[in-house]
Amino acid sequence: MTLHAHLVVTRPAFTLDISLTVAPGEVVALLGPNGAGKTTALRALAGLTALARGEIVLDGSPLHTLSVEERPIGMVFQDYLLFPHLSALDNVAFGPRCQGVSKAEARRTAAALLDRVGLTDHATAKPRRLSGGQAQRVALARALAVRPRLLLLDEPLAALDAHTRLEVRSQLRRHLADFDGATVLVTHDPLDAMVLADRLIVIEHGAIVQQGVPAEVARRPRTDYVARLVGLNLYRGVADGSGVKVGQLLISTSDRLEGPAFVAFAPAAVALYRSRPDGSPRNVWQARIEGVERHGDNVRVHLDGPIVAFADITPAALADLDLTPGQQVWASVKATETHAYPA
Known part of the structure; x- marks a missing residue:
């Protein structure tokens, strides 16, 4: 039941042109900003x-030549x-009935599936009586x-509140593992x-910009969008063996690379000072505070300078440094806190 697909769809703003393969039992997530495709x-x-x-081939059989009703797919909007x-039971039984299954058999199938998702006690409930989960x-x-x-x-969890989303996400992962x-x-x-996913495919402007297992995508983002998703400052430059040159700033790293490279570090790794720091940090630059905002239990400081960066500091540090937008500060990141990899 391996899926092989090459999808080309023309839209006013862009043309979607992607290829994807999904193995039996595999969950692939398409991730990207709004309007990416x-x-x-x-x-x-x-x-x-x-x-x-393009084409859509599932287990060796073409799907793109079939109507919606003929395709062996299930969809959750x-x-x-x-x-x-x-009722919940008749909603679930609707599909099998459309396939010609008898009413009794369709209801037996529906009852078994409702039991599987833990909703036997809600079989007779109409949708308006059900919670989002x-x-x-x-x-x-x-x-x-x-x-x-x-x-x-x-977007199967988008309509849920934060608390319900946490519970349903865990349940959905178990159900997908059984499919x-x-x-x-x-x-x-x-x-x-x-x-939820075994593999991620990141789409921007109708094209695949990165793909891989979740841990690898999170560790090595390749676009600003992915970097923001996983909470990293990301830059592209040229490595010379001891660091990565980004514009006029050389960012020292503990990774030894040559040639085009990315360098990333967490906002929490950025330390801020009112005057140039002494001591061990090898990466020090002067920056201007563009903005300050709450970020979880910390404060996120937006910095502009030779590089644009985010720094996460505690509210106590913000008060102690007396930081406000427009101020000049010094920022530093230890080389051991950076991560460089080939571009």
């Missing part, structure tokens, strides 16, 4: 958006789109009821992607 790719796989060029007049699980059960070979999930077909998940939330 993620949902367009998912709709193309489902047959809801026409391809300009962002807003779930449950039928409001049907329960509706999401009914939508998943409905998608699985048609015994799909390809499962498509469009032996190919799964493609679209999300803009890095945590959803990191927890």
